[in-house]
Amino acid sequence: MKRRFLEYASLTLCTIFTFIGAASVEQLLPSNGHQAWHSHRVLAQTAEEKEANIVCEKGSNAVVTIKDGNGHGSGFLVSQDGLIITNAHVVDGSPSVVTVVFKDGKQVPADVVGFAMGGVDLAAVKIQNRKNLPAISLARPGSVKVGYRVFAIGTPLDPDNRDTCTQGNVSRIRKDGEIQHTASTNPGNSGGPLLNSQGEVIGVNSLVATAPVFDGAGDLVARTPSGTGINLALSVEKVKSFLADVRNQRVSNESTLPREKEPTFTTILLNGQVINGSLAEGDRIRKKGGFVNLYQFQGRAGQKVVIEMTSQKINSFLSLYQVSESSEGKEFNEIAENDDRGPGDFNAQIEINLPADGLYFIVASSLEPGETGSYSLRATNQP
Incomplete structure (x- = not known):
């Protein structure tokens, strides 16, 4: 009985010491491994930094x-x-x-x-x-x-x-x-x-x-x-x-880059005059695919403006942009848009009190991509 107890105690102590030893080794290994990994990492970073410096310094000379x-x-x-x-x-x-x-x-x-x-x-x-x-x-x-x-x-x-x-x-x-x-x-x-x-x-x-x-x-x-x-x-x-x-002197004397078609803005007055326009192939295209005609007018702060676009051929779409100046140049901010004047009425209409004095752009387009056809546009200053 005593012998069995001693054998059991001995086995327990061995197990404890084995555990302690293993734990100690485990505690040492990550530390040494981390130091080695960190050392390699520093060397790698230093090599990359030196390489980058050489490329930048040598390249910038030319x-x-x-x-x-x-x-x-x-x-x-x-x-x-x-x-x-x-x-x-x-x-x-x-x-x-x-x-x-x-x-x-x-x-x-x-x-x-x-x-x-x-x-x-x-x-x-x-x-x-x-x-x-x-x-x-x-x-x-x-x-x-x-x-x-x-x-x-x-x-x-x-x-x-x-x-x-x-x-x-x-x-x-x-x-x-x-x-x-x-x-x-x-x-x-x-x-x-x-x-x-x-x-x-x-x-x-x-x-x-x-x-x-x-x-x-x-x-x-x-x-x-x-x-x-x-x-x-x-x-x-x-x-x-x-x-x-x-x-071999096979070059052009002038740039052969394709020339973008410059936007054409038609200046209008806010006097209610009806302007007849048409969306056609070759017009500028807005992001969603509709052809675009552009109009501009000068407005005053607080001025109430009504813009109408009517057509029997296309699903009319209107956008109004305010132009403002900044240190970075001109900025174009959309302040209103409309595609249906009312239920079942596919004509477009914008009513707005202008926020500031200055230049405004009207974008006359179609809600549907690729639609072409005639339309009438009218802008009115209402008291």
């Missing part, structure tokens, strides 16, 4: 600001003798000689030597009589993959912001080869390079995606500011093709 007296964009040197690639829309409408600003602030004149054919948003600018300028290498075609790190260098928003470098990742390769990425870009970055982790050009930053804030037509659609995280760059394949055309 990135320039392009100014034409009306605005600015970015560009980058692709040869030591001064050949610069940028977007066509950066120098579209510019004089034949523009100003190129280097990282250190030094300014030199440069000639606009040609635009890409076929509506591709690329142009070439040349600094004359220079040698040994810093240039960026172009990446191998097809080397860009979703998830890869990328760096955008350029001059966002203001010419004093030159040498700005941001980083992100490739989020999508579009069907037309455009690179969608998350490296922050803004107006002014256009024409600047998108680089890979080796500092090679994989694309030309061309567009910051925005989103409509409210319905409208053409320039009346307010859009979110930059920073949507969807930024687009033309592929290096298009850059290489354009460079071959530049060297």
Whole structure:
């Protein structure tokens, strides 16, 4: 009996010591493992930071600001003798000689030597009589993959912001080869390079995606500011093709970018005069697909205005926008809309007391996408 008790006690003590030992080991392992993991993490971060610094510092030496007296964009040197690639829309409408600003602030004149054919948003600018300028290498075609790190260098928003470098990742390769990425870009970055982790050009930053804030037509659609995280760059394949055309003098003297039809506004008076209009193919289109005619008038604060749109051909739709000035330019705010004047009446009517003195826009459209036909419009100032 005593022996069995001793055996039991011994087994219990062994179990306890085993548990304590195991617990002690378990407490030690996470600590050592965490320290090792933290050490590796610090080293990895340091390596990534060094890599980013090298790409940004080396790349920015060959990135320039392009100014034409009306605005600015970015560009980058692709040869030591001064050949610069940028977007066509950066120098579209510019004089034949523009100003190129280097990282250190030094300014030199440069000639606009040609635009890409076929509506591709690329142009070439040349600094004359220079040698040994810093240039960026172009990446191998097809080397860009979703998830890869990328760096955008350029001059966002203001010419004093030159040498700005941001980083992100490739989020999508579009069907037309455009690179969608998350490296922050803004107006002014256009024409600047998108680089890979080796500092090679994989694309030309061309567009910051925005989103409509409210319905409208053409320039009346307010859009979110930059920073949507969807930024687009033309592929290096298009850059290489354009460079071959530049060297073989197969370029256009003028931009071949498609021209948007400028909105036409008809000025009206608030005197009740009937205006006969028509929605037709080729008119501007609002977001929901209806064709659009645009009218404008001057109004006064507190003025009561009635706007009517009647038609036997289309389901009339009216919108009214107030135009206001701000430090960022003109803003278009929708203040009223209507598609049915009453039950069973598909004509549109807006009655409103105007909130302020100033300019107002009327958007005359159809509720149904693609509808065409004649209508009558009348705007009246009511006492």
